[in-house]
Each structure stands twice: as C-alpha cells, then as structure tokens.
Amino acid sequence: MSAAPETGSKQDFLRVEDLKVHFRLNRRLFAEQRLVHAVDGVSFSIRRGTTFGLVGESGSGKSTTAFAIMRLVKLTGGRIDLDGIDLGGLEGKALREMRRRFQIIFQDPYSSLNPRMRAGAIVREPMDLMAIGNPEERDGKVAEIFRRVGLRPEQQALFPHQFSGGQRQRIGVARALSTEPDLIVCDEPVSALDVAIQAQILNLLRNLQRELGLTYLFISHDLGVVQYVCDEVAVMYLGRIVEQGDRISLFGKPLHPYTWALLSAVPSTDPALHSKGRRIRLVGDPPSPIDPPAGCRFVARCPFAVERCHAESPRLRTIHPGHSVACHLVDDDGNAPHHRLD
Amino acid sequence: MSEPVLEVDNLSVTFRTRNGLAQVLDHVSFSLGQGETLGIVGESGCGKSMTALSIMGLVPTPPGRIAGGAVRLRGEDLLSAGERRMRSIRGNEISMIFQEPMTSLNPVFTVGEQIAETVRLHEGLSQRDALARAVETLKAVGIPAPEKRVSEYPHQLSGGMRQRVMIAMALACNPSVLIADEPTTALDVTVQAQIFDLLRELQDRTNAAIVLITHDMGAIAETADKVVVMYAGRIIESGTVGEILADPRHPYTQGLIACVPHFLANPPVERPPLVEIPGLVPPLSDLGTGCAFAPRCRHVMPRCRGERPPLMAAEPGHEAACWLLDEAVPA
Ligand SMILES: Nc1ncnc2c1ncn2[C@@H]1O[C@H](COP(=O)(O)OP(=O)(O)OP(=O)(O)O)[C@@H](O)[C@H]1O
Ligand SMILES: Nc1ncnc2c1ncn2[C@@H]1O[C@H](COP(=O)(O)OP(=O)(O)OP(=O)(O)O)[C@@H](O)[C@H]1O
Ligand code: SF4
Ligand SMILES: [Mg+2]
Ligand SMILES: [Mg+2]
Numbered sequence: 001m002s003a004a005p006e007t008g009s010k011q012d013f014l015r016v017e018d019l020k021v022h023f024r025l026n027r028r029l030f031a032e033q034r035l036v037h038a039v040d041g042v043s044f045s046i047r048r049g050t051t052f053g054l055v056g057e058s059g060s061g062k063s064t065t066a067f068a069i070m071r072l073v074k075l076t077g078g079r080i081d082l083d084g085i086d087l088g089g090l091e092g093k094a095l096r097e098m099r100r101r102f103q104i105i106f107q108d109p110y111s112s113l114n115p116r117m118r119a120g121a122i123v124r125e126p127m128d129l130m131a132i133g134n135p136e137e138r139d140g141k142v143a144e145i146f147r148r149v150g151l152r153p154e155q156q157a158l159f160p161h162q163f164s165g166g167q168r169q170r171i172g173v174a175r176a177l178s179t180e181p182d183l184i185v186c187d188e189p190v191s192a193l194d195v196a197i198q199a200q201i202l203n204l205l206r207n208l209q210r211e212l213g214l215t216y217l218f219i220s221h222d223l224g225v226v227q228y229v230c231d232e233v234a235v236m237y238l239g240r241i242v243e244q245g246d247r248i249s250l251f252g253k254p255l256h257p258y259t260w261a262l263l264s265a266v267p268s269t270d271p272a273l274h275s276k277g278r279r280i281r282l283v284g285d286p287p288s289p290i291d292p293p294a295g296c297r298f299v300a301r302c303p304f305a306v307e308r309c310h311a312e313s314p315r316l317r318t319i320h321p322g323h324s325v326a327c328h329l330v331d332d333d334g335n336a337p338h339h340r341l342d
Numbered sequence: 343m344s345e346p347v348l349e350v351d352n353l354s355v356t357f358r359t360r361n362g363l364a365q366v367l368d369h370v371s372f373s374l375g376q377g378e379t380l381g382i383v384g385e386s387g388c389g390k391s392m393t394a395l396s397i398m399g400l401v402p403t404p405p406g407r408i409a410g411g412a413v414r415l416r417g418e419d420l421l422s423a424g425e426r427r428m429r430s431i432r433g434n435e436i437s438m439i440f441q442e443p444m445t446s447l448n449p450v451f452t453v454g455e456q457i458a459e460t461v462r463l464h465e466g467l468s469q470r471d472a473l474a475r476a477v478e479t480l481k482a483v484g485i486p487a488p489e490k491r492v493s494e495y496p497h498q499l500s501g502g503m504r505q506r507v508m509i510a511m512a513l514a515c516n517p518s519v520l521i522a523d524e525p526t527t528a529l530d531v532t533v534q535a536q537i538f539d540l541l542r543e544l545q546d547r548t549n550a551a552i553v554l555i556t557h558d559m560g561a562i563a564e565t566a567d568k569v570v571v572m573y574a575g576r577i578i579e580s581g582t583v584g585e586i587l588a589d590p591r592h593p594y595t596q597g598l599i600a601c602v603p604h605f606l607a608n609p610p611v612e613r614p615p616l617v618e619i620p621g622l623v624p625p626l627s628d629l630g631t632g633c634a635f636a637p638r639c640r641h642v643m644p645r646c647r648g649e650r651p652p653l654m655a656a657e658p659g660h661e662a663a664c665w666l667l668d669e670a671v672p673a
Contacts, residue, residue, distance in 0.1 A: 057530045058501075164622055165386075194385045195557060199601035199616040206615065221531065224560070228603030228613060252608050265535035267560030269587055269599075272607040281539060282532045283484075 013048035013215045014069070014183055019078035021064050025290065037289045038064040040239035042078075043316070046232075048182075049209070051216040053230030053247075055223065055262070059289065060236040062219045066185045069217065070104050082183065100130050100179035105172050107188035113160040113171060120146075120156025123174045130179055141178070149174045149204060166197030173204065177212075185217045190225065202229060223266050227251050232322075235259045238289050238297040241316060245323035253334075255325040258298045260338045280338070296328070304329055304337040345416070346373035347551045348436075348519050353396055353411035355389075357626075358404060364626040366392050368575045369411065372568075376518070377545060379552040381566030381583065383559070383598065385623050388572040390555045394521045397553075398438055399428040415519070434464050437512035439505075441524040446508060447496040453480070453507050454492030457514055464515045479510040483540055502533035509537070513544055520545075521553045526561070538565060559602055563587055571595045574623055574634040577653065581660035591662040594619070594635045633665070641666055 019042045025034040039061040046052040054062045067073045069080055071087065080087045082102060090098055103126075106112040113122055120142055127138045143153040149170045160168055169189065176184050186205070190198040202225065208214055220226050226233060227247060234244040235256065243256040254260045261282050266273075282301050293299050296309045308328050316326040319334045330336045355367040367389050374380050382390045395401050397413050399420060413420045415435060420428065432438075440446045448456060457479055458472035467475060473492070480488035483506040496504055505525065512520060522541065526534040538561065545552055554565055562569060562583060569586040571579040571594065579592040590596045600617035621638040624630075632647040633639070639646065645665055653661040654668060 057532065166622075195598065195602050196385055196619040199618050202603070203615050203618060223531065224603045224605035227605060227609045228616075247609055248611065251606075262531060265532045266605045267535070267538065267558060267564045268605045268607075269559050269563040270604060270606045273605075281536060283536075 011047045012045035013083055014052075014217070015045040015079075015081040016065070016069065017043050017079045017081075019043070019065065019068055019080065020076040021061075021068050021073055022076040034290055037239045037292050039068065040289075040292065042236070042239070042241055044234050044241065044244060046183075046215055046217060048215055049213045050231040051209070051218050051229055053226045053233040054217065054219045054236060055221065055226055055233060056236035058221075059238075061239040061289070062236055063187055065236075066104065066187050066217060066219060070102065070185060071099075096130060100126075100132065101181050102183040102185065103176035103179060103181040104185040104187065105169075105176050105189045107191050110160075110165070110168065110192070113168060115160050117159070118156065119151070119158050119160065119163070119171050122160075122171060123156075123178050126175060126178045132179060142174075145174045145177050148177065148208070150200075164197075165193055166200055169193060169197075169201050170204070173201070173208070177208070181214070183215045183217065185219075187219045188221070189218075191220065191222065198225075205229075223263065224268075235262065238287065238292050240297055240326065242298065242327070243325045244316070249320065249323045255319060255323065255330050255334060255336045256298075256327050257302050257304055257329075257336070257338055260336070261301075280341070296326075346375050346414075347416060348397070348553075349373040349412070349414040350393070350397065351412040351414065353393070353413060354409040355392055355396055355401060355406055356409045357406050359627055361625065362627040365629060366406070366575050366626055367396065370572075370575075370577055371411075372570050372577070372580065374519070374551040374553065374568075376551055377549040378568065379545070379554055379566045381562040381569045382553065382555045382572060383557065383562060383569065384572035385557075385598075387623055387626075389575045390572060391523055392575075393572075394438060394523050394553065394555060397519075397521060398432055398436060399423070399425075430464075433460060433512075433517070434515050435517055436519040436521065437515070437517040438521040438523065439508050439512050439525045441527055447504060449496055452493050452495055453499070457492075457507070457511050460511050461514050475514070479514050480507070483507075483510045483513075484536065485510075502529050502536070505529060505533075505537055506540070509540060509544075513548070516548050517550055519551045519553070521555070523555045524557070525554075527556075541565070559587070559599060560605060571598065574629060575626055576634065576663065578635065578664070579662040580653070581656070585657070585660045589656075589660075591656045591660070591667060592635075592664045593639050593641050593666070595662070597638075633663070635664075643669075 019039055021039040023036040023038055025036055042065055054065060056062055064073060068075055085098065123145060124138055124142050133141065142156060146153045146156060151167065151170055190201050193201060209216065218230055230247055232246050233250050234241045237258050243259045254263055261280050264280050287300055295311050296314050299305045299309045314326040314328045316324050318324045319330065350370055350372050353367055353370045357364045357366050370393055372380060382393065384390055401408065408421055454473055454476040457476035461467055461475050462472040477488045477492050480491055485491050485503055485506055526537050556562060566583045569581065569583050570577045573594050579595045586595065590599055597617060597619035601619055603616060619638055624634060624637065632649060633651050636642045636646040643665060651663045651665045653663045655661050656667055
C-alpha cells in the first residue's frame with residue numbers, strides 16, 4: 001500500500017467534525033415535515049493504522065455515520081477530512097481518485113455480493129470502475145488478493161453460493177482491498193458468522209492491518225469483539241457520541257451512565273463481572289430519533305437524571321487525555337454518579 | 343436432582359437430502375429437572391434447533407424422520423403420542439420461543455387477540471376473561487401501557503417488545519418446560535438483559551425447566567446450570583456450566599471457548615491473535631466412521647479417524663466424546 005507521507009503535524013487520518021445526517025420522513029404535501037435526526041453533531045478522529053470502534057443501540061446512528069464517511073448518504077452538515085483533504089470539496093476526477101482510498105465491508109456476506117457474478121469479477125469490479133492499472137495487471141492483482149485473504153486463486157471462477165459464509169466474507173474483504181484503500185469501514189463484519197469463522201475473519205483483519213497499515217472504522221454490537229479489536233471506542237446514543245475513550249479506560253472505567261448500563265448488561269464468562277455490583281437495568285426502549293429530547297438524549301432512561309439534564313444538552317468534554325464524556329453529572333475529576341454504586 | 347421433567351433418550355433424526363441421507367441428530371440424550379436450565383451450544387447446523395423441534399413434535403416428516411430414541415415428559419413418551427395429545431402438550435406443558443418473533447406472531451391479529459386465543463384454548467376462558475388475562479400477561483413481562491399495547495399489531499412493536507410478547511404467550515399457560523431458541527439474538531444488549539432477567543424471574547416463580555439454545559457463552563455462563571455441546575448432530579460434551587467453562591475436555595469445546603473474544607471487566611493491554619478452529623463442519627450426509635471432529639482437530643490420532651469415540655466420563659456428571667479421555671485413563 002502507498003505509505004503516503006504524514007500530512008501536517010496531525011496523526012489523524014480521518015477527521016469527522018460536527019457531522020449531521022437528517023432524513024426527511026414524510027414527503028406528502030401539507031403533511032407535517034418530520035426529520036429523523038439519525039446523526040446529530042458527531043465529531044471524532046482516527047489515527048492512521050488504528051481501529052476506531054462505534055457502539056450503541058440499534059438505531060443510534062452507527063451505520064449512518066459510516067455511510068456518510070463513504071459518501072453513500074448526503075450530509076446535512078459538518079465536514080469529513082481524509083488524510084487532510086476535505087471530502088466535501090471534491091468533485092469529478094479528484095473525487096474518484098480519493099474514493100479508491102476508502103472502502104466498506106458489510107455485515108451480510110450473503111446479500112452484499114451479486115449472486116450472478118463470479119467471485120473473481122466481484123473483487124475485480126472496483127478496479128475496473130476506477131480504471132486502476134491495465135487489464136492484465138488487474139488479473140494478477142485479483143489473484144494476489146485472493147491469496148492474501150486466504151482464498152485459492154482458482155476459486156475466482158466460483159459463484160457466491162458456492163462458498164461458505166466465512167469464505168463469502170473473505171470475498172467481501174478482498175473486494176474492499178482491491179483498490180488499495182487506506183481506510184476500511186467495517187459495519188458489523190462478523191455478526192452473521194459462527195464464532196469459529198468469526199475468529200478467522202478477525203485474525204485476517206488484524207493481519208491485514210499490520211501488513212498494510214490499514215485504518216479501520218469498526219462497528220459492532222458485540223462488546224467482547226469491540227474490546228478486543230478496537231484501540232479507541234465511541235459510544236453513540238440517539239445520533240450523538242456520549243462517551244469516547246481508549247479501550248482500557250473506556251471499558252475499565254466508563255464515565256457515562258449509558259455506557260455503564262450498556263457494559264453492565266453484557267452477559268459474560270468473566271467471574272469478575274458476576275459479582276461487581278453489576279446489573280443495573282435500563283427500563284424501556286430507546287426513544288425515537290424523530291423528536292429527540294431537548295436536553296440530554298439519555299434523559300428518559302437515565303437513573304440519575306436531574307432537572308438540568310432535561311433542559312440543557314451536555315457537551316462532550318475531555319476528562320482525562322483520551323477520554324471524554326457528555327454528562328452533566330460527571331465532574332472534572334472523573335467522578336461519575338454510578339461510581340458511588342460500584 | 344428430583345425426578346426429571348424432560349428426558350431426551352438416544353434421539354436420532356434423519357433427513358432425506360439431495361446428497362443422500364443426512365444424520366441430523368445422532369443418539370442425542372439429556373435430561374432436565376424442575377427449575378433447571380440446560381444450555382445447548384454449537385456451530386450453525388449442528389442440530390440445536392432440530393433437537394428443539396423434535397421435543398415439540400414439529401420435525402417436518404418427510405423429508406425428516408425420527409429414526410430412533412424417545413422424548414419423555416414426566417415419563418410419557420411424546421414420540422408415540424398422537425397429534426391431538428401433542429397439540430395439548432404444546433403451549434400447555436411445553437412452550438417454545440423462537441429466534442425471530444415476527445415469523446411466529448401472526449401479523450393480522452392484535453397482540454391481545456393472540457394471547458387471548460392461547461389462554462382460551464388451553465384454559466377454556468371466556469373471550470372477556472381471556473382479554474383481561476392478556477393485559478395481565480403483557481404487564482408481567484414488563485410491557486409499558488399494556489392496556490394500549492394489547493390492541494396493537496405485531497409490526498407496531500419494537501423487536502424487544504415482540505420478543506416479550508412471545509415470552510408472554512409462551513408463559514401464559516405456566517408450561518413445565520420452556521424451550522428458548524436464540525431468544526435474544528436480534529436484540530440490543532440492554533434489551534437482551536431485560537429478557538434474560540425476565541426468564542430467570544419467571545423460572546423462579548413457576549419452577550419451569552428451561553432449554554436455552556444460544557451461541558453466546560456469556561449468556562450460558564450467567565443462565566445455565568448444565569450445558570451440552572453439539573457437533574454435527576451429536577452431543578460431544580456435557581457437564582455443569584462450571585466444568586464446561588473452566589475445564590472443557592473435548593478439543594471442539596476448548597476451541598469454541600478459546601476462539602471468542604470474551605467480554606472482560608478489564609481488558610488486557612496485550613492482544614494475542616484469537617485461537618482458530620480451522621476448517622468447517624463436515625456435511626451431515628458424509629460423516630464417516632471416526633470422530634466427526636477429526637479433520638479439524640489439533641490432537642487427532644490414527645484411532646480417531648477409524649473409530650468413533652463414545653461419550654466417556656471425565657469426572658462424575660462430566661462427559662466428553664474424545665479418545666483423549668480414553669488415553670488419559672491407564673488401561
Ligand atoms: N434512509 C433513511 N431514511 C429514513 N430514516 C433512516 C434512513 N436510514 C436510517 N434511518 C434512521 O436513522 C436512524 C439511525 O439508523 P442507523 O442505521 O444509522 O442505526 P445503527 O446504529 O446502524 O443501528 P443498527 O445497530 O440497527 O444497525 C434510525 O432511526 C433509522 O431508522
Ligand atoms: N428440511 C431440511 N432438509 C434437509 N436438511 C435439513 C432440513 N432442516 C434442517 N436440516 C439440516 O439439519 C441440520 C441441523 O439443523 P438445525 O437447524 O438444527 O441447526 P442449528 O444447530 O439450529 O443451527 P443454527 O445455529 O444455524 O440455528 C443442518 O445441517 C440442516 O442443514
Ligand atoms: S477423538 Fe480425536 S479427533 Fe476427535 S476430538 Fe478427540 S482427539 Fe480430536
Ligand atoms: Mg447499522
Ligand atoms: Mg437453529
């Protein structure tokens with residue numbers, strides 16, 4: 001992979017600033033316009049060669065954030081910089097050039113591959129579309145990528161249904177690698193796989209990162225996987241990041257009441273988690289992103305909410321280097337309301 | 343342990359497939375007492391759901407066929423029970439919660455009508471009493487505003503609420519056995535925890551025996567008393583949850599536990615590569631005569647390929663089907 005020179009002083013490879021994606025729900029004339037605030041002011045950055053995790057309930061805006069970075073949905077607001085270049089300002093050839101540098105892997109290896117295309121053609125297609133190399137070079141490249149992801153070159157001639165689920169996900173990874181990207185967005189890449197196959201794919205992604213210096217945005221609802229794979233993690237709730245930190249401090253000492261509740265709900269084989277004053281249960285379902293509450297997004301389900309939480313939206317502030325939280329009740333020394341209960 | 347409520351005894355099921363006869367279940371045996379929870383784990387296609395369907399008398403025949411064995415509910419053999427008797431057992435004495443509640447709830451009836459129908463059939467309540475009972479049941483499973491929800495259709499509920507409705511229906515008649523097949527797979531972690539709490543609470547109250555099918559070792563650790571591990575239609579290890587997690591004896595079980603990045607209270611700084619189980623589950627129509635795990639096993643010995651290992655005791659109540667156990671015991 002092209003080891004592009006470091007731009008500026010920043011190590012940040014991807015920077016997302018105040019990203020907003022709103023969807024219009026009702027297109028009927030005269031009907032009340034309703035907006036889904038799917039992503040509503042999200043900022044984060046990812047260092048080159050590292051893995052950044054997004055977690056949060058279903059509907060919290062993880063995939064929409066990923067799609068916005070991939071330019072698969074229209075931004076309502078905000079800015080995305082890749083390697084120091086503002087993606088929003090690009091058009092035509094410059095955009096196409098840039099596009100090859102970021103790719104996506106989806107959850108479902110069944111539906112994300114065209115059943116009528118041979119595996120080799122699926123992996124080759126992005127190169128053809130972006131006119132990368134000449135046709136002979138592409139043939140060689142596809143064979144090389146197949147080997148890299150643990151498929152045999154002669155399997156290029158097979159159709160998706162002739163592969164197992166894990167092999168299909170390898171094809172998805174191979175397709176993502178075909179344009180020599182620097183950033184790969186992985187949206188639930190192992191959720192549909194058996195644990196034995198999951199381990200194979202996670203090891204593959206890890207090896208590729210080491211060999212090629214890849215940067216990952218990694219979305220998963222499996223917190224064991226996130227804890228293992230990600231260097232930094234952001235927790236989303238109703239379109240906002242409520243907490244963000246490096247894996248050790250975020251999982252070791254969660255600051256936001258939602259993160260705390262989320263982590264406490266994960267069933268675990270770790271006996272340390274069976275005793276530890278655990279088991280706080282959130283009641284109810286997350287509210288709708290159509291009319292999000294004015295104050296803290298978590299207010300309706302938070303066991304500690306005070307008046308201020310209803311009125312004022314908490315900003316994301318840094319408590320320790322590399323660990324920030326958006327909660328009125330966490331003080332500047334990192335004392336959180338739930339710490340009293342632990 | 344008291345008298346077993348449910349006994350599965352050498353149950354075998356075959357399916358006719360394009361590639362020949364598939365041995366989908368091969369001499370599966372376990373038993374379960376009142377108030378006990380048994381976890382069934384294993385990779386996709388190893389026969390977990392088929393075990394559940396066999397207990398419920400719902401194996402599609404043909405192409406399926408019960409090739410042998412017995413399923414006993416308090417001593418009564420269900421495999422030879424007639425369809426009428428099975429209908430009365432399903433829902434009354436054995437209930438099942440399926441993975442995707444949307445496919446098992448009827449989209450054209452309200453939630454209340456469906457629960458009411460169940461209790462009316464099983465307890466002969468009047469329409470009005472049955473509806474009142476439906477509201478009560480929804481309340482018991484923690485659905486907010488049950489008076490309002492009772493007249494809504496399944497698609498109007500969130501996934502978590504639908505799963506709670508399924509549980510409400512499954513429990514409306516106080517079954518003595520509840521089978522939960524991946525009951526929380528599609529749900530958020532926080533909702534999943536609510537569902538598991540609910541199952542535990544209901545078990546405490548009704549003393550039902552629960553069969554929990556899941557791929558989540560964490561859920562097994564926190565919910566099950568006993569565990570059976572299935573591989574290619576057979577039970578390859580069984581024991582208490584403590585024994586299975588702390589001292590798995592079958593190489594497959596060891597791999598299954600080691601390959602998962604378990605969620606930990608404090609993740610370690612070092613992250614070694616995950617242990618992999620190489621290869622795939624073999625096709626059930628072509629299992630050969632040896633250990634079905636042999637092609638993927640790190641410890642495979644010549645004997646493993648020719649001769650199928652039976653379940654052997656590792657310690658009292660803990661068995662594994664692996665020749666390594668035989669080697670360990672001096673002849
Ligand atoms: N094209 C769309 N039109 C309208 N609403 C949408 C659209 N895409 C997403 N949404 C809504 O935006 C919100 C965020 O969805 P998103 O798919 O980003 O969530 P997610 O965090 O990825 O959830 P999951 O864990 O279920 O994948 C949801 O309420 C969703 O219904
Ligand atoms: N109608 C059928 N005809 C032929 N084979 C079938 C049929 N139904 C199921 N099988 C086979 O029976 C085996 C056991 O299936 P089962 O559904 O019990 O697996 P499982 O352990 O529940 O897997 P999963 O974790 O994917 O739910 C599988 O190999 C499957 O292919
Ligand atoms: S019997 Fe042999 S092949 Fe089978 S699990 Fe044991 S050691 Fe491995
Ligand atoms: Mg998503
Ligand atoms: Mg199943």
